[in-house]
Amino acid sequence: MTSRVAFVTGGTGGIGTAIVRELAGMGHKVATNYRNEEKAKAWQAELKKDGIDVALVKGDVTSPEDSARMIKEVEDKLGPVEILVNNAGITRDGTFHRMKTDQWTDVIDTNLNSVFNVTRPVIEGMRERKWGRIIQISSVNGLKGQYGQANYAAAKAGMHGFTISLARENARNGVTVNTISPGYIATDMVMAVPEEVRAKIVADIPTGRLGTPEEIAHGVSFLADERSGWITGSNLDINGGHHMGW
Ligand code: NDP
Numbered sequence: 001m002t003s004r005v006a007f008v009t010g011g012t013g014g015i016g017t018a019i020v021r022e023l024a025g026m027g028h029k030v031a032t033n034y035r036n037e038e039k040a041k042a043w044q045a046e047l048k049k050d051g052i053d054v055a056l057v058k059g060d061v062t063s064p065e066d067s068a069r070m071i072k073e074v075e076d077k078l079g080p081v082e083i084l085v086n087n088a089g090i091t092r093d094g095t096f097h098r099m100k101t102d103q104w105t106d107v108i109d110t111n112l113n114s115v116f117n118v119t120r121p122v123i124e125g126m127r128e129r130k131w132g133r134i135i136q137i138s139s140v141n142g143l144k145g146q147y148g149q150a151n152y153a154a155a156k157a158g159m160h161g162f163t164i165s166l167a168r169e170n171a172r173n174g175v176t177v178n179t180i181s182p183g184y185i186a187t188d189m190v191m192a193v194p195e196e197v198r199a200k201i202v203a204d205i206p207t208g209r210l211g212t213p214e215e216i217a218h219g220v221s222f223l224a225d226e227r228s229g230w231i232t233g234s235n236l237d238i239n240g241g242h243h244m245g246w
Pocket of ligand 1: 009010012016035036059062087088110137138139140182184185188189
């Protein structure tokens, strides 16, 4: 197996932690960003107990300057970024007729503009080296829409347009670009949803349960694999059958 350098945004979160563990477990050198130093150091120490070393860089993915600096720091520490997982994301739910401007801009900045900010500083190097894997963590709700999530669904749908355009531009340079659309995963983001609403969500999932972060991480390792070089411009649905079709 070739050991690669991977940068996972939002790697300290629920799904991000599983992605970091999975990629490190495959023998890759992994880095992620943080904003709160104390929290990040405690998280890093937990992974260290399992023999996983993760490089940490401080920064906010909504800032182009932070993003470019973070990539530079990762590359100085570990070498050129070869696998990029755009995973950082937030929700600020509310029906659109009551939505405040900052609910809209915070969600678009964090879920979508961040993808520009972080991918832009790595793409030229990947093209030159003729190898790269770029994976966006979108959402089932970017495909089917969701009540109270016009902002989030717009951002997550935007990731698909980005993915298929970038896939076309970079296919001949050995860079694949794909999206994963998770369904509802048992992380803090979903556990924060009121229990009765969650019960309704689960009732709508054919497998009858929420997904696990590890099930999303498995999709990332599949798309990052050396053997996945002919998979580009794809969306991988991992949602327990919650949303099927095209
Ligand atoms: P978490 O809230 O557990 O983790 C989000 C991560 O993103 C955290 O590490 C957080 O860092 C980081 N982050 C948020 N904003 C920024 C920012 N501005 N700059 C840098 N880092 C930031 O979420 P999940 O693990 O549940 O979600 C991960 C991804 O999966 C998201 O994109 C989400 O939209 C998507 N998703 C999740 C689903 C679910 O059911 N959980 C379903 C479908 C998609 P910090 O700790 O500093 O806030």
